[in-house]
Every structure is written in C-alpha cells, then in structure tokens.
Amino acid sequence: MKHPENELDRVLYQLRREHQSIEAPSFLEESLVQKARLNAGSNKSLRWSWTREWAWGLGFVLLAIASTVTWWLSIHASSHPSQQIVAHPVPAALTPVIEQAATTSRSVPQGQTGARQITQTSSKPRRPAVQRPQAGDSLVATTSFLPLPVSEGLPEPLQQSVVRTRILTSSLSQYGLDVPASLQPQFVSAEFLVGEDGLPRAIRFVQ
Amino acid sequence: MFERLRSGERVGGESDTDLHRAALRGNGEAMATLYRRHGPLVYRFTLRMSQNPSIAEEVTQEVFLALLRHTDRFDPSRSALSTWLCSIARNQLSKYFERNMRYQSVDEDEETFDPPSFEDSPALWLTRKEVVEAVRQGIDTLPVPLKEVLLLCEFEDMTYEQAAYILNVPIGTIRSRLHRAKLRLQPLLRPVATVTGKESPR
Numbered sequence: 001m002k003h004p005e006n007e008l009d010r011v012l013y014q015l016r017r018e019h020q021s022i023e024a025p026s027f028l029e030e031s032l033v034q035k036a037r038l039n040a041g042s043n044k045s046l047r048w049s050w051t052r053e054w055a056w057g058l059g060f061v062l063l064a065i066a067s068t069v070t071w072w073l074s075i076h077a078s079s080h081p082s083q084q085i086v087a088h089p090v091p092a093a094l095t096p097v098i099e100q101a102a103t104t105s106r107s108v109p110q111g112q113t114g115a116r117q118i119t120q121t122s123s124k125p126r127r128p129a130v131q132r133p134q135a136g137d138s139l140v141a142t143t144s145f146l147p148l149p150v151s152e153g154l155p156e157p158l159q160q161s162v163v164r165t166r167i168l169t170s171s172l173s174q175y176g177l178d179v180p181a182s183l184q185p186q187f188v189s190a191e192f193l194v195g196e197d198g199l200p201r202a203i204r205f206v207q
Numbered sequence: 208m209f210e211r212l213r214s215g216e217r218v219g220g221e222s223d224t225d226l227h228r229a230a231l232r233g234n235g236e237a238m239a240t241l242y243r244r245h246g247p248l249v250y251r252f253t254l255r256m257s258q259n260p261s262i263a264e265e266v267t268q269e270v271f272l273a274l275l276r277h278t279d280r281f282d283p284s285r286s287a288l289s290t291w292l293c294s295i296a297r298n299q300l301s302k303y304f305e306r307n308m309r310y311q312s313v314d315e316d317e318e319t320f321d322p323p324s325f326e327d328s329p330a331l332w333l334t335r336k337e338v339v340e341a342v343r344q345g346i347d348t349l350p351v352p353l354k355e356v357l358l359l360c361e362f363e364d365m366t367y368e369q370a371a372y373i374l375n376v377p378i379g380t381i382r383s384r385l386h387r388a389k390l391r392l393q394p395l396l397r398p399v400a401t402v403t404g405k406e407s408p409r
Contacts, residue, residue, distance in 0.1 A: 032268065
C-alpha cells in the first residue's frame, strides 16, 4: 500500500522528468547571438554618450571657474581705482610730430620731468576725470615731457601739476602739435604739465 | 539544491558572470552558451505557466534580451543567474497575465478550484498513467501562485530561498503555497486508492 502523499510524490517525480526533458527552441539561440553582437555596438554608443556627458559636465565646470575668476578679478580691480586707467600706445605716426615739437620748442627744466618730483600745492578741488600718478601705478612714460607750442610766450609757472588724461589724437592739434590728417582718431593716455594758471605747458605720453 | 545549481553554472569552464560580460562585449558564443545553459529552465517555466508555446518563446527571448539591456540589474552576489532569469521571466509573465486578465490571487479565503470528477467513470482512472495525466491537468488548473511554487520547488528542484527570491515573497509563503498546492492535487489520486481498495487516511 502506498500512502497518497507518497503516491503524489511518485506522480510528481514522473512529471518532473517529463518536464525537464523539455528543450528550449533552438531558433532563439541564433536570434540571441545576433542580438548580442548588435548590442555590442549599442554599448559602444552608450559609452560614447557617457563620454559626451562627461565632456559637457567638465565644460560647465570650467566655464563656472572662468566666470568666478573673471568676477573676482573685476571686483579686485575695482578696489584699485588707479588701475582703471586704460593706457593706449602712442601711435607711431605721432612720434615724428612729437620729435619735431621737441626740437623746435624750449626745453623743460630737468627737475620737472618726473611727476613724483613735483610738489602739489594746489588746494583747488580737482575734477573727477583727473587721474594723478600714484605709487604702484603701472603706467610707464613712453616719452619725456615735451613743451607745447601753444605755451610759448606764457610766463614760467611757479608751481606745476601733472594731470593725467585720455585724449583724442585729433585734439592734440589744439595744443599746437602737428597731427597728420591721415591718422585715425583714437584715445591715447597723456600727462599734461599744468601751471598754477591752469594752462598746460608740456605733455608726455604714457603707456 | 542551491549548491547544485551554483556548481552547474561553471559547466563549460566559464562562470555565468564571465559569460555575461563576454556577451555584453558582443561575444555571440558566450550568449549561446548562456542560452544553452539556462534557456531550457526559462522556457520550461514560461511554457508551463502560460501553456502557450508562442508566449513561452516570446517571454524567453525577452528574458535573455533583458540580460543584454539591463546590465546593472543582475547582481551575482545576490542571486544565481538562473534565479535572476526566472524572476525576470515571472515578471514578464505577470505582465502578460495582467494584460489578459488571467492572473488569480489565492489569498482569498474562498478558493475556486474544481478538480476533475472521477465519480462517473472510475474505471477510466485505473491505471497510473491516467492518474499522472490527471495530476498534470490538475497542475495546469491550479491558481497561478500555487502553480508557480509547485513548478519551481518540485519540477525545477529549487530551494525555498530561490523560489522566494523569484516570486518576491517570504519563505513561509512558499511553504504554505506548496502545501496547499499538494492538498489540491491529492484528490486526484483517489481513484488509485479506490482501485487498490486502500483508501487514504484523511
């Protein structure tokens, strides 16, 4: 006699053998092999897309760093007003004009050629546009002080001031300097030697 | 049984993980080896559950394609590849059953199982072959949750732990479902006891 539960186990064992004799369809194997080979290509494109994402991310990070540095530099620069002066090189076409002015006019005393050697005694309030040379100023004089032709005949000043400004090359003619008509108008940085009467006596170009 | 399945994974000299990596790199032979190794298990399970060869083929193909697509979901430290494949197959089948409204829950108290009756023609069920056929049909008519537990634990020799991983239920649930499945199949053996004149104890 067999216990029904044992009989069930026997039947299940028979069905298990029958079940495990079932084979998977072979045509699926070929299909999967082809899909695996094709999938390798899509995996490559996936890796490339990841590379692109990394490149974009890196680009954004670099852009953020560059923006931060630029912002910091602008903030830092604004804390030093003297560096706001933009120096422009003296146009090459002006050099012969200046040289000519230097040879035809009187010479400036040697002791008055440096801005830092001039005693400031004027108590008048200065215009906002006027910039004065300061210690640590990065601008460098490219010429010595050249007497202005328009200052001929003026009395010798007792006290002089140096006034730095940016001026159009076309405006130099009003000081008696001969500016070629072919020269394109542009701003140059210059320092004027101004007497106590407010009239300019000499000019030099800075860079 | 777990050990048996795991040792079976190294048939052919390469582990499933190595074959999987090779298949992801486009090695067709590795994919073929994986299919020959685990395809029958997946196909048998899906065929028994769906009782439809075309559905079984489709689901089996989807399961192995998932192996190529969802490369990060299979964790060799958590489960054997065969177990993971069966869980994918079961999920695919569940989606299919939900679409076709064939999925039945067995959590309700009232169960709607109607085994074949042998009262009308007991002579028809005298032989063991016929009893086997009756049990086969009885298994096919079991509710899905009972049937899948019976298939995994009895026909595929999986452990309760493996079946619990595949079906995503506690081990205790596996035990109870298997017990209930066998209880439902036991009436089908009654003709054998009747013919031999030895009724089974209740």
